[in-house]
Amino acid sequence: MAMEWTDELIARLKELWEQGLSTAEIGRQLSITKNAVVGKAHRLGLPPRPSPIRNKTAAEGAAKPVRSRAKKAEAAPVAAETEVGTPAPSAQPVEKKKAPVAKTVKASADGAAKPTKSKAKADKPASEGKPVKAAAPKEDTISPVVVEAAKEAEPAPAPRPAAPPIPQRKVAPPRRVRGALERASRQGPTCQWPIGDPGTPEFHFCGATPLPGKPYCAEHAAIAYVKIRDRRH
DNA sequence: CCCTGATTCGC
DNA sequence: GCGAATCAGG
Numbered sequence: 643m644a645m646e647w648t649d650e651l652i653a654r655l656k657e658l659w660e661q662g663l664s665t666a667e668i669g670r671q672l673s674i675t676k677n678a679v680v681g682k683a684h685r686l687g688l689p690p691r692p693s694p695i696r697n698k699t700a701a702e703g704a705a706k707p708v709r710s711r712a713k714k715a716e717a718a719p720v721a722a723e724t725e726v727g728t729p730a731p732s733a734q735p736v737e738k739k740k741a742p743v744a745k746t747v748k749a750s751a752d753g754a755a756k757p758t759k760s761k762a763k764a765d766k767p768a769s770e771g772k773p774v775k776a777a778a779p780k781e782d783t784i785s786p787v788v789v790e791a792a793k794e795a796e797p798a799p800a801p802r803p804a805a806p807p808i809p810q811r812k813v814a815p816p817r818r819v820r821g822a823l824e825r826a827s828r829q830g831p832t833c834q835w836p837i838g839d840p841g842t843p844e845f846h847f848c849g850a851t852p853l854p855g856k857p858y859c860a861e862h863a864a865i866a867y868v869k870i871r872d873r874r875h
Numbered sequence: 876c877c878c879t880g881a882t883t884c885g886c
Numbered sequence: 887g888c889g890a891a892t893c894a895g896g
Binding site for chain 3: 675677693
Binding site for chain 1: 881882
């Protein structure tokens with residue numbers, strides 16, 4: 643048995659999917675791979691999300707030579723599939739298997755789907771489309787707020803055999819911060835004034851609370867930022 | 876490189 | 887039905 647997609651699991655998948663979480667994110671929360679998430683989502687006919695890749699090529703009707711994997715199939719006896727004309731480019735073969743095309747599923751509660759092409763660079767869906775409802779862990783302003791990072795005790799989802807009143811909100815995706823981003827976690831700024839000889843065990847930085855916008859505390863900033871005039875004494 | 880979702884197809 | 891492998895765009 644490869645995997646047991648229990649109703650509950652499916653429910654959670656749907657839930658997270660609708661929340662606009664990325665497939666990888668969902669996968670992390672469910673302790674499965676993103677592939678599994680995507681695959682299942684498709685099978686379930688969940689509304690497709692705006693994918694980074696555009697499949698416009700289909701419009702041209704140009705043959706899509708992609709699918710290297712499909713090449714394997716190519717080795718197999720391939721019945722010549724003639725296009726048989728197809729006068730209208732927009733017309734699509736009705737005989738084709740009915741794809742799980744969602745019928746107008748745009749009204750989803752997703753703030754992620756932004757058809758806008760506005761130049762607003764604020765667009766950063768790369769991280770994750772965070773609708774307003776879901777947790778928004780990526781809030782970093784330059785405020786001196788100290789945020790305690792949530793820690794993950796156990797990656798495995800706790801089984802909830804009984805009375806699971808919609809536990810879905812697992813907020814605080816603890817997932818290991820490995821993204822290229824979030825390198826700037828300036829939570830506790832400290833005075834960077836060096837004390838001691840670099841290279842010696844005694845060496846350290848002041849560590850006091852720095853002045854706003856300064857790398858040094860008041861005491862050391864006074865030394866660090868000496869007016870040129872004064873310097874010359 | 877990292878990320879993203881989509882698709883194919885062996886199992 | 888499942889999901890790794892692969893693709894493909896950012």
